[in-house]
Amino acid sequence: MKLHEFETKELFKREGITVPEGKVLESIDQLDRILNSLKGPPWVLKAQVHAGGRGKAGGIRVAKDREDAFKGVAELLEKRLVTAQTGKDGVVIKKLLIEEFTPHMGEYYLGITLDRSKALPALILSTRGGMEIEEVAKEDPRAVSKIWVNPLWGFSPYKAREILFGVDPMPDLELHPPLEGLFRKLYEVFWKYDCSLVEINPLAILEDKKFVALDAKMSIDDNALFRHKEFGEDHEGKDPLELEAQSHGLSYIRMNGDVGVMVNGAGLAMATMDIIKLAGREPANFLDVGGGASQEMVRKGFEIILKDPRVRTIFVNIFGGILRCDVLARGMVEALSGIDLKVPMVVRLEGTNVETGREILKNSGLKFSVAQDLKEAIGLIRG
Amino acid sequence: MKLHEFETKELFKREGITVPEGKVLESIDQLDRILNSLKGPPWVLKAQVHAGGRGKAGGIRVAKDREDAFKGVAELLEKRLVTAQTGKDGVVIKKLLIEEFTPHMGEYYLGITLDRSKALPALILSTRGGMEIEEVAKEDPRAVSKIWVNPLWGFSPYKAREILFGVDPMPDLELHPPLEGLFRKLYEVFWKYDCSLVEINPLAILEDKKFVALDAKMSIDDNALFRHKEFGEDHEGKDPLELEAQSHGLSYIRMNGDVGVMVNGAGLAMATMDIIKLAGREPANFLDVGGGASQEMVRKGFEIILKDPRVRTIFVNIFGGILRCDVLARGMVEALSGIDLKVPMVVRLEGTNVETGREILKNSGLKFSVAQDLKEAIGLIRG
């Protein structure tokens, strides 16, 4: 789960990391009161959307006076922002963060991410803040310092020395203790909130050698949300069908095609989408009912596929393991009985209790084609 | 450093471990006010001395009424308590802990100690509380459960299961969660205060299945005292010469003999004491001026030896390494000049700068015998 910039900054503030003073706005009516409560002008207006490349796309503006601020808010709020990461439709800006402007003399990048292959958190420092860290790493690798911290050893002081002395140009020696403190805090935040990423970019260095996190990013491990009730659910910008599926424990993602897909297991679901594409069609969705789905979940899955008006073909690909084929068949019958299915449906069943499952479907009176194996299924979908 | 029972109990209380209500008394004048502030009778009077075996030696009494309490305090306070561990002189009782009496239905032993050879803390549970754990381990090993916790893994829940399910008779299942909680707390205390030992014996199990630590022991690692300013220095019952030496960074322990000893290095100092004994004499002290002692420390060491009226011979055994023999010699001359040394002194010098050192001593006009090696030194001490 990604947190918005303003959520991350609120959390940072609680944890003792300095951020600019700011307020979130959802309606232009609130602007006057907010501007009165903040130092300025100038002020910074920042679109709160889950997409990188906001700045380049015009989602961040500096307002030099009140009039400018009102104009900026009017041009951003409830408008679609198209960035390099949003796709052509862009995302609607529902919230703006209004902040005091922070004059500063330099910018750093600080981040912690999980290095999967080492199974260790990686701490990254760059003296070229404000840029994408991947770009800096390519263009000017000496400006990036990266270390890995063994969580059982903890963030021992020598680790701070390795990262701070390992970057070129090296930060002034007087900046080392506060930077070490900041990394230590970020590292605590990373563990305390089960982050997969926490990032300050840019970190502003003020004239008096203090630091302020001008931008802040945080992603929380979905598997750990059960122990972080402090993060409410964030439905913003999410597809309603995805939300419905999620509330039933189904893993559903909307795609751009017209073949509605139901599969058990994530790997097989991805492979099924790939096969549809190889057959010259496009999947309308990714839907994994899970290795051990119940009859109820199968029924819900079907309902969600059927709610998608773009679907022209349905492809059910089930390899029974823990999920037995008879359970699948019963869920299917339950979901489809009484519905006049207008689109062709291809069913490929295999694995545990396959005979009973096929029997149930056969006796159900439902209309569908049976494929004995994947090859036959592909032929039927190709049509 | 050993904490007194009342100090440990105060600390336990702060950390959330239940102890009986109680107050410390240093004069019988305070007793009336203390009894008024506590529930009772009965009350428990406990001598606060650093020696095991208090109970058997009469250092713990239950007072059944006010009169009994006054009588008990009068009989204990400022009196010498001789226990199995104090030696025949015993120790003077300077403080008494007056506590409410805790009726209970069972007693456990809980302790954490450092296992040197495994380099791991060992957690110990015994269902036969109130007894010395070593005795229980010998008599009834099944009543003792011991586990080792890797500090990098932490006290994971399975460790609690191992210790609780590993003892016979096993505690009632309903006691497992509170016992796990108590061990977790003790484990935290162990690390937080740099303990070498923390012990609750006995832990009382009350009728309502709650726990109360009836007795509590804690030892703090001397090397870690620099980061635990919360523990003041405890001079009680300590030898004044030992205290003086300590304040100068010298490691000095009073012994029962009459040969005053000065050595550099702990191992050589122990070996020197052993040699004196082999020669048929007894050392008056252990004194290690340290591998890297300064001239000043050598001088101080001599002053302390000379203050001990029992000393009949002085033996200086120095193997110069970091401590150079010339530094030793200068310190010696400084300490002894102007003093009319009444006892014979044997000096054995070897190692770094030995020639200069011998030269300085020779020219000092001091009276002493020089030994070329240990064998000769022994001969001279034997006299």
Next chain:
Amino acid sequence: MSILVDQNSKICIQGITGKEGSFHTEQMLLYGSRVVCGVTPKKGGSFFKEVPVFNTVKEAKRETDCDVSCIFVPAPFAPDAILEASDAGIRVVVCITEGIPVLDMVKVANAIRGNGTVLIGPNCPGIISPGKTKVGIMPGHIHRKGKVGVISRSGTLTYEVVYQLTQAGYGQSTCIGIGGDPVIGTDFVFHLKEFERDPQTQAVVLIGEIGGSMEEEAAHYVIQNRYPKPVFAFIAGLTAPPDKRMGHAGAIISGGKGGAQEKIQALEEAGITVIRDLSTLGETIRFRLNSQGISPDL
């Protein structure tokens, strides 16, 4: 032969009395696996289908000398169960549990490193050495004893691949589901090395997916070590969009890394046969193996 587990493996089921644990214990017993004990705290002393239940793995190990464990414990308690198994000296620990927070696994993976434990999973179907033993949740009947080793990041996709292999006449030496999470106990390279040493195994199939760099590392290993047995691969997620978690927590293309195309390219550059059309996997492998003189299992 086979790798990691065989008919002599003595299996302990952690969470044996739970819903999943008890169902799959029965399935394993039916398959012929030697389930010698189970662990459920507070149920020590009882039995599940004649399998003795203990309070701790340490006790179970002492009483039965089990050397493999299979964990069916809910996500919040599974990391503790893995540590317990490793600490008790279990050689192969299979964690089926899905949904464990990844940072818990970071701690666990680093803790048991150097402890002599091989951790399979979490979020995996387990290990099967067909005809010998099954330690996990895969449907046993689709497998057949044979000469192909299978290493997979997936569950049902593995069943599909195994099914096609069996249909094509090729049985399996050992099939390992290494798990679909970002941090898991082993990787492709670990098992490639095991299969290299296993005389029963004559070919290996890797089933990868988007996310991470394990496939690239496998390609690197194969090329660096002139891997002596034919290797096949299938990569799921060619059409997956970036920044979306495709069911598995580990299957996510992020920061432009972990895409299927790059993985396929790396594998092919290492001389590995990458099968793009899943529906033809079985016949492609049969054709290739046959032409290399590796005949089907009869």
Next chain:
Amino acid sequence: MSILVDQNSKICIQGITGKEGSFHTEQMLLYGSRVVCGVTPKKGGSFFKEVPVFNTVKEAKRETDCDVSCIFVPAPFAPDAILEASDAGIRVVVCITEGIPVLDMVKVANAIRGNGTVLIGPNCPGIISPGKTKVGIMPGHIHRKGKVGVISRSGTLTYEVVYQLTQAGYGQSTCIGIGGDPVIGTDFVFHLKEFERDPQTQAVVLIGEIGGSMEEEAAHYVIQNRYPKPVFAFIAGLTAPPDKRMGHAGAIISGGKGGAQEKIQALEEAGITVIRDLSTLGETIRFRLNSQGISPDL
């Protein structure tokens, strides 16, 4: 030969610019030790007596390929220095520092276990392979190259023993001060094994003291493995009273355990010659070795 360090060892001094560090670096250089670098944070880029100083051990290792480090860092910072050295891949780490809290060492010892680092100390004089290299603070001139290995929990007592050995005509292969603290990186058994493999070493002297059970473990090892070289021992603290810390944090008899008498008995039962009178140590060893055909070093 010799063990752990020799003339090829490339030494890094952690804390090279401090009072102790700089003094002993000079002494080591005078002895002929190859001190190739030093580490003092914030002094990177400078030189101490032509020895380059770096900010981190990682950098020092990268630039000089040092494989041994010697730590002269104050107690509150020494645990971090040990971890840094181990993490940077230093093979032999010698920690001279005295007064480190024991629980810090518990963490450090468990952390570096399995990391391939041999930690000597803390609170030790270091290691010397006479005539080859000295990594520590012992006075070099009392040593002589030869055939006796020395393992000691003490500092100056070791010098006394070495001095007597040299006077008696027997030089040393390697002398190791393993440290006087309750938790240290190695024990007698570890070095007994090393000396067993070392052809230069023909006899071993153990210098023990009260506290702990390391001497008993050494006795056990010698008897269990029919140790092939003559072993001598001296135990300090026969007259030490219980519950008193005799200078060393590790030298304390507590709970009735760790007394000298029990240690001497265990060692003698293992066939080890225990010398009770320190003043006769050199001549006793000379007599015994001579009678076993192990002649003095000329």
